[in-house]
Amino acid sequence: MNFPAVRPRRLRTTPAMRRLVSEVKIQPQELILPAFIREGITEPNPIVSMPGVVQHTEDTLRRAAAEAVELGLGGIMLFGIPETRDARGTAAIDPNGILNRGIAAVREEVGDDLVIMSDVCLDEFTDHGHCGVLAAEGSVDNDATLDIYAEMAVVQAQAGAHMLGPSGMMDGQVAVMRQALDAAGLQDTSILAYAAKYASAFYGPFREAVDSQLKGDRRTYQMDPANRREAIREVELDLAEGADLIMVKPAMSYLDVLADVAEMSPVPVSAYQISGEYAMIEAAAANGWIDRRASIVESVLSIRRAGADTVLTYWASEIAQWLREGR
Template identity: 60%
Template sequence: MSIYEISRRPRRLRTTSAMRELVAETRVSASDLIYPMFVADGLDGKREITSMPGQYQHTLDSLKAGAHDALEAGVRCIDLFGVPIDSDKDATGSVAWAEDGVLNRGIRALREEFGDDLIVMADTCLDEFTDHGHCGVLGTDAQGAEVVLNDATLEGYTRMAVAQARAGAHVVSPSGMMDGQVAAIRRALDAEGFTGVSIMAYSAKYASAFFGPFREAVGSSLSGDRRTYQQDPANLRESLLEAQLDIDEGADFVMVKPAMAYLDVVAKIAEFSPVPVAAYQVSGEYAMIQAAGRNGWVDLEATMMESLTSIKRAGAQQILTYFAVDAARRLR
């Protein structure tokens, strides 16, 4: 018998696994997860991305096989990125809207294979397709400095989004952080009759060091950085403005990228957003957990699930993560 007069004992609700599950405030489900995948030209078979263990650049055949694995695990949305051969890249990224471009062929293959059973989301950005690796068209400003031209880039985004819709994308996801990109894409899609195609806006995309392994995944040609158009990691209020602008322009989802280092941003946007809020657990976040787990420094599976729970707890309704298939299997 205790000699202490303790009126509340929160530990009573932690006594067993069943009790903890009964009172859990946050639950991650497979239906919350979006699996980013990469389809690449010039491959004879799928190729592992060395800095992202367990992730691959895919051929069309291995892409479909990987998507089947995801769907069988309970993941019903794929976010697809295209990786062209270097000779297809040019200053404007024109292969991005070519009917036979690698990304559009990948979208078409998934829709033909799965119909509406799998949501096909397409990355709508030019960085994989430009020979300079930036997310838009290069030019000079009034002072003669080289810059990514905002309004000239929007034309490429609209052509890319319409091409993706024609290929069968259910969702387009503009990630270049150009001002006005959501409004321009929405107008272009509607004008072509694609009123049912959704837009997931990369509303708060930071110029982050956590993107490092992704550059290998897409064969990036970038020299320099993207700090003139992606957000400064020091800023929070700016993200609230960016998200509100995208909502006003017609975004169906807003997204924060990266996720784990920006949970405060996710939470703040979730407080006011009338549309679903997503967060992207990016390549560097995935790679760090993989590296620590494979070295025995952390429990890989437990850390994976804790990280996803934290993102959901912060307010994300959808989580883009390279752990999607593994996590979905774990949840089953």
């Protein structure tokens, strides 16, 4: 009998051998923790559809950020939930608004030991739940929204954010933010552009997380899930406007898009493992249908393998703890 001379299984024989030759590894500094701060609460508020994730008070957000530093995470992405909303999302540009207070608190707590990122979008702040202001007939007014994004960018940077994440998918958003930041003397504040953000069905739990008031959908400004090539066009536009990093969102359902973007991007690429992706794994694990830890690690490995340099994941701190413990 002629046996094969080439045996790939030789490199799979032991855990040590598999670690030695693994093509992709997860490191804490590649992970970014999304975190929510809610106005008007005195205790962390659990998010039912995202087991283990909470809406923070200022004090618990500080502790989460300090833990992120201690675990060696790369960054924290902050979202704010105000008590009062209006049609223009006024609380978003209030230096005393909940998100800006949260940014300042985290910066005071951790300084430059963690990259503090913040969401530049109006959906959490508007009483209609859209990512921009509305025109008279009810559509989202792209250019009127850009003026507010420019103000938000400056206020968030002044509050202490190192990096801003415009997530509204308004045309020209990176350019107006870059111009506003530079004019305010904030040239060192970087922009992580949500360059390819799709109108996904998997955002559902996030709507609970930010107490979204959305009626209707966002398909006129977020990308069509059927489109792959269009993502490259969106990325190229954001790069031309001055984006320092770019993002693909969602992650797991769009690994083909992520791989395309990673192949062509001259700047670091992030991917956001979103709320629905998190909730599905947690729900399946809670029912005993899958191994929770193995599934979490495999899901993040798949995002890294597709080309993401950094991954936004609600499991960031937990994964980093596992890595520390050698598990």
